[in-house]
Amino acid sequence: MELTIDHYENELFQTFFESGSFCIVVVDEKGVISYINDSYCRFLKINKHEAIGTHVTKVIENTRMHLVVESGEEEMADLQYIRGNYMIANRIPLVADGVVIGAFGMVLFRDTEEWLKMNSHIRELLLELKAYRFQHNNQGPSYSLHHIISQSSQLTKLKDKIKKIAPSDVSVLLRGESGTGKELFAHSVHHLSERSNQPFVKVNCAAIPEHLLESELFGYQDGAFTGAKKGGKAGKFQLADKGTIFLDEIGDMPLSAQVKILRVLQEGEVEAVGAVHPQKVDVRVIASTHQPLEALIDSQQFREDLYYRINVMECYVPPLRERSSDIPLLAHTFLQKVSERIGKRVAGFEEDVLQAFTLYGWPGNVRELENAVESAVHLTNNEWIQLEDIPSSVWKKRENTLKQVDLKAQLEEAERTAIKDALQRAKGDKKEASRLLGIGKSSLYEKAKKYHL
Ligand SMILES: Nc1ncnc2c1ncn2[C@@H]1O[C@H](COP(=O)(O)OP(=O)(O)OP(=O)(O)O)[C@@H](O)[C@H]1O
Numbered sequence: 001m002e003l004t005i006d007h008y009e010n011e012l013f014q015t016f017f018e019s020g021s022f023c024i025v026v027v028d029e030k031g032v033i034s035y036i037n038d039s040y041c042r043f044l045k046i047n048k049h050e051a052i053g054t055h056v057t058k059v060i061e062n063t064r065m066h067l068v069v070e071s072g073e074e075e076m077a078d079l080q081y082i083r084g085n086y087m088i089a090n091r092i093p094l095v096a097d098g099v100v101i102g103a104f105g106m107v108l109f110r111d112t113e114e115w116l117k118m119n120s121h122i123r124e125l126l127l128e129l130k131a132y133r134f135q136h137n138n139q140g141p142s143y144s145l146h147h148i149i150s151q152s153s154q155l156t157k158l159k160d161k162i163k164k165i166a167p168s169d170v171s172v173l174l175r176g177e178s179g180t181g182k183e184l185f186a187h188s189v190h191h192l193s194e195r196s197n198q199p200f201v202k203v204n205c206a207a208i209p210e211h212l213l214e215s216e217l218f219g220y221q222d223g224a225f226t227g228a229k230k231g232g233k234a235g236k237f238q239l240a241d242k243g244t245i246f247l248d249e250i251g252d253m254p255l256s257a258q259v260k261i262l263r264v265l266q267e268g269e270v271e272a273v274g275a276v277h278p279q280k281v282d283v284r285v286i287a288s289t290h291q292p293l294e295a296l297i298d299s300q301q302f303r304e305d306l307y308y309r310i311n312v313m314e315c316y317v318p319p320l321r322e323r324s325s326d327i328p329l330l331a332h333t334f335l336q337k338v339s340e341r342i343g344k345r346v347a348g349f350e351e352d353v354l355q356a357f358t359l360y361g362w363p364g365n366v367r368e369l370e371n372a373v374e375s376a377v378h379l380t381n382n383e384w385i386q387l388e389d390i391p392s393s394v395w396k397k398r399e400n401t402l403k404q405v406d407l408k409a410q411l412e413e414a415e416r417t418a419i420k421d422a423l424q425r426a427k428g429d430k431k432e433a434s435r436l437l438g439i440g441k442s443s444l445y446e447k448a449k450k451y452h453l
Pocket of ligand 1: 180184248
């Protein structure tokens, strides 16, 4: 059975007119009240039965309902002074067969206070939205495990490990070459943890000049130094309170800052520059490094006590060349992403391009692969990406590898022919053949076996 409005018309009108806090009035073509709901009567402190049948001007102070009937013009969100306050109302003429037969009035806000409250509520929501946007823009996009494209067994194992350790509050040290995806894993740990609704704050330890590092990390008080912002500034640790701080490239952090970080981790306190008292903070630390921290400890560039604090759980992200099964999948994903973004149809890679990708060493890891694919998509005039579209360093490696393979095969063929000839000349006497070839007898035995002679 088709459900039309007729089936629940009464319930609908009952709900709309009589429940809730809407104030509603209807007048006829003479401006006489034909309907007024309970909510409006309560607000006006009037008797409903007395109001119905009375001209609206005698019941509602400063009303314009009768004027709307006369003009036939609707008045939306109009201010009306009533009971010592301004209310906000809509007045709509009721029209039948082209003739105004009355008007419908509805109070949106009973006083400006109510409106201001709503207004400030909306403002608060807008501010919250703005804050989230700001946070988002300042921290860049945020990632989770499903953003990490992989099919290699190494990354599958690593993802499993991340899932296990993320919910606990332990410090995590992510190790691996630059561009392997350590930051993606740091985000994932945060998103899978209890702190996921709290801030994730990244500190690029290598990018902040040493003289600014302390104030960046721990903030400063009003007037702490010349040029300091009025009112002071919160540091990254304060911003990350209750959330996670990601110390990217911790191996590049100067010793002076390492001492302070150790204090935060041990005492749960930070001291802003120029502050008299330390401040409590609750942060989970995730650090990353591409440097051998142990060697830095030996050369006294990294504190051993800090090393043990941050290295509670160590996760190693292997370089791309050690997980070549991820290369085609990543390359296709990046190709799709870029071609969609720039609106250029590129179907895929020629077979020799994928071969070149797998033979290349990718010193810049996934970041370098992403850049290579991006530039190829921009440059190509073909539907399928060809060798000429990819960076020369990548295709040259393939060429050299193939040449090496060729050379090896030629050398082996020459060796096989020489041994065969020598054996023929020596009439199968291996001792004599080895003498003719100038090699040891055992070496000849080995090679004859290798070439099935
Ligand atoms: N498995 C992956 N799937 C998809 N994108 C990846 C993957 N690994 C890395 N990337 C991308 O490669 C780039 C480098 O990754 P990321 O910044 O996480 O590496 P990193 O190890 O933190 O590098 P660095 O040490 O230089 O900071 C980013 O654009 C990232 O999105």
